[in-house]
Amino acid sequence: MIRRVKYNQIDFEKYTECLENSVQRNWYSQKRILDQLSGNWHVLIYKDYEAVMPIHIYKKFGINFVHMPLFCQQLGVFSKADDPKINDAFLYFLKKNYTVFLYLFNQDNTFSTPLQKKKNYVIPISDYSVLKRKKYFKGRKSTIKASQHLIYKEIEFDEQVMLFFKNNFKGLTKEADWIKLKIYILFLLENNVLKFCGSYFNDSLINLAVLIKDEKQFSLLSLINDEDYKAENGASFLIDKILSLYIHEKSLNFMGSNIRGIEVFFKSFGAELHEYGFIENKFLKRFS
Known part of the structure; x- marks a missing residue:
């Protein structure tokens, strides 16, 4: 069969x-x-x-x-x-x-x-005003309101963006993995499927969203934050701006997380849970 x-x-x-x-x-x-x-x-x-x-x-x-x-x-x-x-x-x-x-x-x-499940969060194509009014968490609305001093820009990829990416990206402990990510980004750029969105404070890039785009969906490859500007709430500002511009025509796939804080962040914008099954050898994982 x-x-x-x-x-x-x-x-x-x-x-x-x-x-x-x-x-x-x-x-x-x-x-x-x-x-x-x-x-x-x-x-x-x-x-x-x-x-x-x-x-x-x-x-x-x-x-x-x-x-x-x-x-x-x-x-x-x-x-x-x-x-x-x-x-x-x-x-x-x-x-x-x-x-x-x-x-x-x-x-x-x-x-x-x-099977065992992992979590993913997706916001379907929606009316932004209805999404924000009915599905945003109250605290998220307040955070976004407090971040309106920031500036939103869609930017081209260059050495400055790559440097911001490398200096602030978390989760890759091996240099070889960082190189793989850089090669993947260049591959996606060559295929014209990347969008870079940034939030700026006093002309400084403080948050960067890297989106993979297709006909019906944006997928969040990475949301990178400069921790020195955490109090500016740039991540909330940035996601809200992207939704305001595009959620009427493309869904937003947050690409999942089983980390509680990140999960709540995604849910606070009205994202829906989409679980997917997996199998894993936990004995082998101990020696990886």
């Missing part, structure tokens, strides 16, 4: 057609994105590309593990209609034939037996 197809044997025309017609369609499953983020991936296929599941392979200690590429949030099964029985078959094949370090399915994959 499920078969493994090596990269050089994938019919990418059929693969892409399956993705484009799938109910689970997302950014990360595209060939060009996986080629950039993974460089070592193949596909599990149901029948004649009726459903597909991309797999990234990570090699460590001479062993091949299934893992998620850095900066890749969700993969999983893609098909015209989400079918728990077909998803179960993929999951069974994955567990039986691979050593799984971590694999993240997508928010539209359902299974007969529930």
Whole structure:
């Protein structure tokens, strides 16, 4: 029922057609994105590309593990209609034939037996005035009101922006991971899918939102804050400005977080919870 197809044997025309017609369609499953983020991936296929599941392979200690590429949030099964029985078959094949370090399915994959869940937050296309009036938290409204002395700008990527990014970005402890992120940003720029939005205080950039744009959605790749200006509430100001300009035509995907403070921040703008399942080998994680 499920078969493994090596990269050089994938019919990418059929693969892409399956993705484009799938109910689970997302950014990360595209060939060009996986080629950039993974460089070592193949596909599990149901029948004649009726459903597909991309797999990234990570090699460590001479062993091949299934893992998620850095900066890749969700993969999983893609098909015209989400079918728990077909998803179960993929999951069974994955567990039986691979050593799984971590694999993240997508928010539209359902299974007969529930999986562990991670959280993602999305604001759907909305009327901004209604969104702010009815769904913003009261405290968030007050914070935004207090930040109106700031200036919003959409800016071009340059060395100054990259320096701000590197000096204030949190979460990457390895220099090699920072290099990967820089390469990914340059790749996204070449493909014309990035938007940089900043908040300024006295002509100084104090907050930067990096958005990946597609036809119907902005995805928040990163929200970077200069902690020296935390009292200016620039992050709240910046997200509110982006919503005021674009939420009537594009949804905003916050790209998830299981950190309580960040989760509350997203929810305070009226974002809706979208959970997605995952499997993880916690024993292997201890030695990563």
